[in-house]
Amino acid sequence: MFETQKIYKTYEQIALRIREAIASGELKVGERLPPEAELARQFGVSRPTVREALKVLEALNVLESSTGPAGGTYVKELDYLGVADYLKDSLRLLLSVEVVTLEDLISAREAIEIPAVGQAALKRNQDDLHALLKTLEEGEAKDFDALISDLPFHRAIAVASKNQIFSLFMSSIHMTVQTLTRRYVMPEAKETSQAQHWKIYEAILNGNKEEAEVQMKEHLHFAYHEVYQQAIPRRESFKGTGLS
Amino acid sequence: MFETQKIYKTYEQIALRIREAIASGELKVGERLPPEAELARQFGVSRPTVREALKVLEALNVLESSTGPAGGTYVKELDYLGVADYLKDSLRLLLSVEVVTLEDLISAREAIEIPAVGQAALKRNQDDLHALLKTLEEGEAKDFDALISDLPFHRAIAVASKNQIFSLFMSSIHMTVQTLTRRYVMPEAKETSQAQHWKIYEAILNGNKEEAEVQMKEHLHFAYHEVYQQAIPRRESFKGTGLS
DNA sequence: CTAATGCTATTTGTTTGACAAAAGTGGCCT
DNA sequence: AGGCCACTTTTGTCAAACAAATAGCATTAG
Numbered sequence: 001m002f003e004t005q006k007i008y009k010t011y012e013q014i015a016l017r018i019r020e021a022i023a024s025g026e027l028k029v030g031e032r033l034p035p036e037a038e039l040a041r042q043f044g045v046s047r048p049t050v051r052e053a054l055k056v057l058e059a060l061n062v063l064e065s066s067t068g069p070a071g072g073t074y075v076k077e078l079d080y081l082g083v084a085d086y087l088k089d090s091l092r093l094l095l096s097v098e099v100v101t102l103e104d105l106i107s108a109r110e111a112i113e114i115p116a117v118g119q120a121a122l123k124r125n126q127d128d129l130h131a132l133l134k135t136l137e138e139g140e141a142k143d144f145d146a147l148i149s150d151l152p153f154h155r156a157i158a159v160a161s162k163n164q165i166f167s168l169f170m171s172s173i174h175m176t177v178q179t180l181t182r183r184y185v186m187p188e189a190k191e192t193s194q195a196q197h198w199k200i201y202e203a204i205l206n207g208n209k210e211e212a213e214v215q216m217k218e219h220l221h222f223a224y225h226e227v228y229q230q231a232i233p234r235r236e237s238f239k240g241t242g243l244s
Numbered sequence: 245m246f247e248t249q250k251i252y253k254t255y256e257q258i259a260l261r262i263r264e265a266i267a268s269g270e271l272k273v274g275e276r277l278p279p280e281a282e283l284a285r286q287f288g289v290s291r292p293t294v295r296e297a298l299k300v301l302e303a304l305n306v307l308e309s310s311t312g313p314a315g316g317t318y319v320k321e322l323d324y325l326g327v328a329d330y331l332k333d334s335l336r337l338l339l340s341v342e343v344v345t346l347e348d349l350i351s352a353r354e355a356i357e358i359p360a361v362g363q364a365a366l367k368r369n370q371d372d373l374h375a376l377l378k379t380l381e382e383g384e385a386k387d388f389d390a391l392i393s394d395l396p397f398h399r400a401i402a403v404a405s406k407n408q409i410f411s412l413f414m415s416s417i418h419m420t421v422q423t424l425t426r427r428y429v430m431p432e433a434k435e436t437s438q439a440q441h442w443k444i445y446e447a448i449l450n451g452n453k454e455e456a457e458v459q460m461k462e463h464l465h466f467a468y469h470e471v472y473q474q475a476i477p478r479r480e481s482f483k484g485t486g487l488s
Numbered sequence: 489c490t491a492a493t494g495c496t497a498t499t500t501g502t503t504t505g506a507c508a509a510a511a512g513t514g515g516c517c518t
Numbered sequence: 519a520g521g522c523c524a525c526t527t528t529t530g531t532c533a534a535a536c537a538a539a540t541a542g543c544a545t546t547a548g
Contacts, residue, residue, distance in 0.1 A: 009530070011299070023340055035499060046532045048292050051500090055255070055296045059303040060330075062337075068540030069498040078341050083334045086304070090327045091409070096267060097322055100408050108409040111359040119351070164344050165335070165352040169413060253501070279528060290503045295529090312511030313527040 014043055014053035022062065022075055033063070033073040061086065080168040087172035092179060105177055106224050112169045113154065113220060114213050120160035121204045121212040128160035132201055139194055150223070151178070153197050160204065189226045196222065258287055258297035263306065266319055277307070277317040305330060324412040331416035336423060349421055350468050356413045357398065357464065358457050364404035365448045365456040372404035376445050383438055394467070395422070397441050404448065433470045440466065 008016065021027045033039065036054070040047045054073055057063040061082035065073045076082070094100045120128070135152040151174055158167040196219040203212035252260065265271045277283065280298070284291045298317055301307040305326035309317045320326070338344045364372070379396040395418055402411040440463040447456035 011530085023337065029341065037499085048295075048533090049531060051292075052296060052299045052530095055299050056303040059300040061334075065500065066540085067498090067500045067538070070541050071499055071539080073500085078337055079343065080338065083331070083338075086330065086334075087327070090305075090322075090330075093267070093322050094324065094327075094408065097273070099323065104407040104409050107359070107363070107407060108413070111355055111410070115351070115355040163348040163351060164338065165348050165417075166355070169352070173409075255501085281528085292504095293502060296501095309529065310511085311509070311527090311529045314512055315510080315528055317529085 010045055011049050011052040011056070014039075014045065014050060015056045017043075018053065018057060019062065027075050029075050029077050031075050033075070035072060080164045080171070084168050084171040084175070087168070088175040088179075091172060091176040095176065095180070102177070102180060105173055106220075109170070109173045109177070110217070110220050112166055112173065113157070114216050116158050116161045116163070116166040116170065117200060117204070117212045117216040118209045119163060119166070120157045121207050121209040123162045124160040124204055124207070128156070129205060131156045131159065132204065136194075136197055136201060139197065150174075150193065157200075157204070192222060192226070193219070254289055255293050255296040255300070258283075258289065258294060259300045261287075262297065262301060266306065271319050273319050273321050275319050277319070279316060324408050324415070328412050328415040328419070331412070332419040332423075335416060335420040339420065339424070346421070346424060349417055350464075353414070353417045353421070354461070354464050356410055356417070357401070358460050360405045360407070360410040360414065361401050361444060361448065361456045361460040362453045363407060363410070364401045365451050365453040367406045368404040368448055368451070372400070373449060375400045376404065376448065380438075380441055380445060383441065394418075394437065401444075401448070436466060436470070437463070 018027070018033075027033070034042065036047050036050050040050045043050065054063060054065065058065065062076060062078075063073050064076045065071065091100065091105070095102075095105075124132075132153065135156050139150075139153060154170060154174060155167065158170045161167075196215065200212060200215045200219060203215055262271070262277075271277070278286065280291050280294050284294045287294065298307060298309065302309065305322075306320060307317050308320045309315065335344065335349070339346075339349075368376075376397065379400050383394075383397060395415075398414060398418060399411065402414045405411075440459065444456060444459045444463060447459055
């Protein structure tokens with residue numbers, strides 16, 4: 001058995017070294033990297049090579065750049081939002097080639113959100129309850145879109161669960177589902193959905209894990225049958241992009 | 245309220261257009277893009293700019309390049325493995341800045357794997373059972389590492405669940421946990437773990453969803469207490485990378 | 489004295505052109 | 519026929535310059 005060692009290209013090595021510098025704490029979040037020209041000098045490569053490495057790390061949500069004297073390249077704060085965004089795009093692509101289905105998304109959502117709401121019921125604090133209440137009130141206000149008002153509430157639950165992995169998975173799945181469903185749903189569906197939100201909130205307020213999980217399950221099943229069942233796959237057309 | 249529209253840089257626009265071409269089916273998986281020089285001509289930009297766009301898409305696991313006449317840039321096949329790899333790296337970074345903890349990973353794993361094994365018990369077919377059996381036998385054979393032999397079994401369960409989102413989430417979490425835990429565990433722990441694997445397999449074989457879930461829960465709790473509890477955060481030292 | 493305005497320096501963004509390296513392809517020599 | 523070598527295509531890297539954006543500073547007008 002021959003170990004075929006991966007040969008890294010120069011720009012990959014640079015990207016790797018910068019990533020290691022971040023992982024090791026040598027470069028901290030928010031810190032500014034030397035200018036590209038200086039980096040090129042330090043690494044002993046040309047600026048385009050450094051730039052390719054930087055672009056890779058920007059794509060991976062690790063760095064961000066801007067022009068100007070106060071600009072430059074900075075180590076981006078690492079939160080789950082950037083990752084969720086990438087995950088959403090990937091899921092959408094996986095969906096488009098049909099290796100995952102809407103049903104898969106729904107059942108993954110159930111797998112995540114039911115334990116999440118259980119944890120939320122146990123770990124919620126005053127801030128969480130306040131945040132949840134706020135999303136509920138705002139949900140009452142805007143009567144036009146049940147799906148849009150759905151996300152903040154569920155997001156707040158994930159936050160209350162104190163597990164950012166739940167937030168991450170939940171957000172990406174929810175965003176993916178949203179790109180697939182109509183922006184418009186029946187007013188009655190919205191009312192039922194909102195009433196269920198209140199029940200879930202009550203269970204969380206009371207710290208009742210089991211009740212919260214039961215209510216969430218019911219809510220998700222309702223959402224699936226009444227809303228997502230009528231989901232219409234968005235047909236996309238991006239002709240004429242200039243590629244042969 | 246002023247709508248501050250995002251200004252895209254040239255290379256971002258190029259990356260976007262290529263992505264759209266893929267999403268719309270204009271560029272299919274496995275297809276070869278024109279050479280960089282030709283792309284530059286078509287888009288009316290310079291080659292370095294095109295390259296930066298391509299590097300971004302390579303980083304996002306959408307394209308891959310190689311040199312030579314038969315080389316060039318190809319649209320990469322989209323499977324969950326590449327995404328899982330990215331997710332693993334991200335989780336590891338999130339872990340390093342302590343926005344997620346080992347406990348978060350464990351509880352997310354439970355959230356995913358218990359429903360996954362339930363689905364597997366319902367949907368498994370002959371191929372799945374055969375694959376599971378194979379991982380079990382191989383697990384018996386190699387006596388050196390319980391953690392390594394753990395992954396294939398759990399992966400096979402995710403496959404049997406017929407939901408690639410479970411596979412994706414499970415793999416990334418499992419890989420992340422692995423980078424944190426000792427490579428070495430007690431032989432007794434390994435034996436218990438293997439015995440639990442067999443019980444899970446039996447439940448899946450019998451199509452007994454509830455039993456499979458119960459056994460999995462027990463297995464995960466055991467793994468957590470007996471194995472991961474003694475996890476030692478890997479201290480990394482990447483000094484002298486040449487960054488000031 | 490203050491506030492607006494424009495200048496300047498710094499840094500990323502983009503272009504041009506060239507050469508290096510890798511890797512199939514085909515022909516030539518044995 | 520088989521192996522070796524040169525050629526061709528394509529990505530990878532380098533170099534030097536200019537363009538664009540932007541923050542800070544100085545200058546000037548009110």
